[in-house]
Amino acid sequence: MSATEISVCQCKLCGEGKEHPEREMHQQMNVFLSRLDENQRRWYVALESKRIGKGGDSVMSQITGMDEKTIRRGREEMEGKLSVTPTEHIRHPGGGRPPIEKRPNHPYCLTEDYRVGNSG
Numbered sequence: 001m002s003a004t005e006i007s008v009c010q011c012k013l014c015g016e017g018k019e020h021p022e023r024e025m026h027q028q029m030n031v032f033l034s035r036l037d038e039n040q041r042r043w044y045v046a047l048e049s050k051r052i053g054k055g056g057d058s059v060m061s062q063i064t065g066m067d068e069k070t071i072r073r074g075r076e077e078m079e080g081k082l083s084v085t086p087t088e089h090i091r092h093p094g095g096g097r098p099p100i101e102k103r104p105n106h107p108y109c110l111t112e113d114y115r116v117g118n119s120g
Contacts, residue, residue, distance in 0.1 A: 006034045007065035014063075026063050033064060041066070046074030 009015075009026035029048075033041050045064055049056035049071050057068045057075075 009063045011062045042074035
């Protein structure tokens with residue numbers, strides 16, 4: 001699930017299109033999740049799963065579209081090492097795309113970006 005994608009609840013009642021007291025909560029939860037980064041989504045869903053108790057991973061998977069393994073991973077992180085997880089970065093050092101160097105005065109291409117370290 002990307003950060004801008006809003007999941008649609010697939011619980012039995014929402015899937016049937018029936019009005020029920022939790023329908024609005026499920027919609028709000030999915031909008032909220034769409035605004036969080038990947039770690040925050042995993043941790044929030046893990047907390048909700050824990051609040052539900054037995055079967056919580058399955059219920060939260062239906063509501064959010066998140067895989068149960070991911071929810072378990074979030075719960076393990078919440079129970080263990082989360083308090084020592086750095087707060088500055090989402091990804092580990094070195095992750096992500098390489099930096100881009102803009103070279104507008106290049107004789108062959110005036111508008112394209114070039115990856116740092118590439119010749120051309």
